[in-house]
Amino acid sequence: MIDATLSMPPEQVIAQKLVACGLDRGAVSVVWQDELQSIEILIRRDARASPDQFSCIHKAAVTEIVTLEEQSLQSAYSDYTVELYCPRMIAETKAAVTKLGLLNDFPKRSHYTDLSKYVGALEQHCGLMAGSVLRGSGDAVSFDPPRETDPMVFTRKYEKILAVVMYATAVGDLEKFGFIGNAAVADTAGNR
Known part of the structure; x- marks a missing residue:
């Protein structure tokens, strides 16, 4: 067999x-x-x-x-798989922000009245100017940095903000995140 x-x-x-x-x-x-x-x-x-x-x-x-x-089953199955992977995602993203020295004083979503202020705090936590790479629209956030042709420069510039966003997403502080050009986020933001 x-x-x-x-x-x-x-x-x-x-x-x-x-x-x-x-x-x-x-x-x-x-x-x-x-x-x-x-x-x-x-x-x-x-x-x-x-x-x-x-x-x-x-x-x-x-x-x-x-x-x-069946949509209700799809939603329930998606919730089930998120619950399975959530502890691992939190551990991996927490390790990344810790390695980058960003865990201490990490901004919490509950401390900010609106999403734009929260994502600005995330940017500032990484040493970036608020509003420089993250855009909030409704309850969706998109990553829209200035265009960079050198992948090594891009990685060096944005490693911290990407790690911070991944951690914030894993702990539930960011629900809808995408890169500019991501149709799902563009559709979500456009329907507000």
Whole structure:
């Protein structure tokens, strides 16, 4: 059985694992997507998925993209995966800001009346002028530094602010962050 599983395409192995989770095979699509460079798993409404199966689905999917057709289940699954990864994300981002000497006196969102003042405090915490690279719009923040052609210079200039933003996001102080050019953030900011 182990040899048979090893010779099967990964899509088929994942599909079998999802069936073992209790999902209806006819309502599950497991397909390699070239544009995503990943396997996309689509679980349709009639697959009979439930939150009780999230752990099994997550183990079957490993690192692949999981989309549940039913929006309420998709939201619940997204919350489930965030909860799984949150402690690791906090630990990794905290280590990064600590290494850069930025953990002490780290600005907390609750101390600022609006998002613009908070992101300005994050910039100042990194030695940047408030409003120089972060833009707040509604409840979304975007990173919009002056254009830099040299990647080494870019890294040196913005390593601290990117580490700070990642930590603030991990601890829940920033919910919607993106880079200028990121359509999701642009759409969010545009709908305000």
